[in-house]
Amino acid sequence: MSVTAADATTLEDVLRERHRRCLPALARLKLLARNGRGTGTDVRAATTEVLEELDAAEAVLLDALSGSVRREALAHFLACRVNRLTIVAEHAAATADAGDLPVLRRLLYQFHALAEAMWKVQMGLRIQNPRSTAGRA
Numbered sequence: 001m002s003v004t005a006a007d008a009t010t011l012e013d014v015l016r017e018r019h020r021r022c023l024p025a026l027a028r029l030k031l032l033a034r035n036g037r038g039t040g041t042d043v044r045a046a047t048t049e050v051l052e053e054l055d056a057a058e059a060v061l062l063d064a065l066s067g068s069v070r071r072e073a074l075a076h077f078l079a080c081r082v083n084r085l086t087i088v089a090e091h092a093a094a095t096a097d098a099g100d101l102p103v104l105r106r107l108l109y110q111f112h113a114l115a116e117a118m119w120k121v122q123m124g125l126r127i128q129n130p131r132s133t134a135g136r137a
Contacts, residue, residue, distance in 0.1 A: 018053045019123065025050045029047065047085075081118050088114060
């Protein structure tokens with residue numbers, strides 16, 4: 001298969017679009033951390049939105065790496081990071097339901113930092129031979 005520079009640009013564009021889509025949810029989480037008025041349902045909705053966009057970006061990234069020796073190692077690494085995010089999200093939702101604002105703030109800031117770190121990893125990867133990702137946004 002012939003690989004063009006446009007394929008790499010398309011992959012980067014798809015990842016950036018996925019990141020852009022989760023920014024409102026990340027902003028809601030920061031707002032919930034500041035004002036403490038959120039419920040477990042609010043926290044679950046926002047963290048689920050972020051996790052769904054990260055999962056979609058991961059699928060595109062791993063698809064671009066199909067056939068690469070790096071794919072399995074990256075898939076394992078990302079799965080571990082998503083697991084950590086999921087645990088923090090669940091704890092934050094339970095803490096919001098319990099009304100423990102100091103712990104909720106810490107967990108929401110932790111979730112935000114971990115999510116942004118995941119985006120940096122995903123968007124920072126340089127793929128030598130990306131498969132075409134056109135139309136997958």
